[in-house]
Amino acid sequence: MRNSSDLPPNGPGGPGLRIPQFNKPSRGRILVSVVIGAVLLVLFFARGLSTFYVNVLWFDALDRGDVYWGILRSKVELAAIFSLGCFVFLWVNLLIADKIAPLTLPNTPEDQTVMRIREATAKSRGKLRIALAALIGLMLGLPAASQWQDWLMFRHREPFSVGEPLFQANVGFYVFRLPFAQFVVSWAFGALVLVTIIATAFHFINGSIRPQDRVQRVTPQAKVHLSVLLAGGTLLRAADYWLSKYELTSSTRGVVRGALYTDVNAQLPALNLMILVSLAVTALLMWNIRQRGWRLPVLGMGLWVVVALVAGTVYPAVIQRFVVQPNVSTREIPFIQRNIEATKAAMGIDNVERISTTFERVTAEDINADNAPLRDVRQLDPVQMRERFALDEGRSSFYRVTDLDVDRYSIDGRMQQVLVAARELNTDGIPNRTWVSRHLIYTHGCGVIAAPASVVTDDGRPSYIDLKVTRPEIYFGDGLSGYAVVNTSQNEQACPGVASSTYEANGGIQVNSFTRRVALAINFGEFNLFGSNLITSESEIMLVRDVRDRVKKIAPFLHFDADPYPVVINGQVKWIIDAFTTSNRYPYAETA
Incomplete structure (x- = not known):
């Protein structure tokens, strides 16, 4: 060993060899880094807060604040309830795992490693439990907010005036209660599985589970804990099987929707059997707490898997193939009749009045005496005429015709079919694409193009008419994106024939x-x-200018037709889009 006095100048390598010096960062650099980080953090949260605030303003401007706050409140309720529930459940189980950990362990390399981990984390153990439980709680709880619609329907459930034939349950149970109940059971089972895995890991770290010990691999206390968790899982599976019985009324196994022969005579008994097996395995897990080993619960779970495979999958498939398919016309008739009746009731056509009538021969004189229907026969196809309308009436690059619809208007005192197209704003065709041009000047489309569907000119073109539009500005449209700022000190592009355009x-x-x-x-x-x-x-500022996006945001609980269409009412161009309340949960009924 050489003394430091023996080392050559400038280090052990002699002259020219320098030992690198690592200087601490200056306070200025640290301050700059902190400021940059703070600015980025503020910008991140500022964007989220601004989006939230703009959404609130948008809904309030349309007098629909109750929709926004109602949905947000439901999402927060679900996220809070499920996150808090998961946090408490996991934290309690981690606390139990720590409290029942053995105080001492044998002097083996594996056990000494466990003891070192326990000693290293002893002071922060409580914080670790809270942090892990909070993290898992948020991971599992926040996604529950997506079930807000099922949650609202569950809370505000109403009975129907009719039941279904298999379980005699009210249709309202299927529409309002079953979807959310299935989600809760499914979520709880998934959360319990994850909690059981984490608790098992804690028991291993604590030394309560020692695979290397051939005498006692699991301490009695840990065995009780894990047995209770596993029993909870089997109970949840029994609940899931019970809810699955009601799902049979929406089965798509057969020729029509609903519980058919195989579902009623094979799948339903199998589900009832699986409920009993799940309860039996639950009892075995609880009884095994006072027994040695895990052999009995393992055998029970193995039997459970076999029964689920044979009774739940193989047996129904055999019945469907060898009993039903060769005799569909006889086996399925009663169940098909249920489907027909349920579909008629769901569609509201179960009380249609039938009227028999006879037809007489129509003569030329009869036709001439009442030829109004013939005069209104459509000669122009809206699909083929869309391009023709666009060519004839597009006028400018910043207008476009996106669709052609058929409506009825009074022309010369008679209701006639009319082809109508809105002359919408084409944002891609705006000239001089500055910010002012795109958002302050070219803010709207202009008027409609219309022609009777039963009239053509000598050269086969549409015979265009004036629908008396006095306010032609169209600020919303079919597929219109971006925002526009109106009522500014900058004049908007006026529509043809109008001195000025203002919103x-x-x-x-x-x-x-x-x-x-x-x-x-x-x-x-x-x-x-x-x-x-x-x-x-x-x-x-005009936001969400696409008609479909606009109504979906205002009423996300409705189902909308894909084709909004413009109408002229009192000289103004309005948009109409058909909306429906729908459900695919009506038992036995076909879906549209």
């Missing part, structure tokens, strides 16, 4: 405060929304 309704967010302008600028990442002097306290 006079209440479909936008008023930009009348400093806070709103900041929130909008952050939300869209556009400084002009804050800094432009063209925006005044009277200005409004």
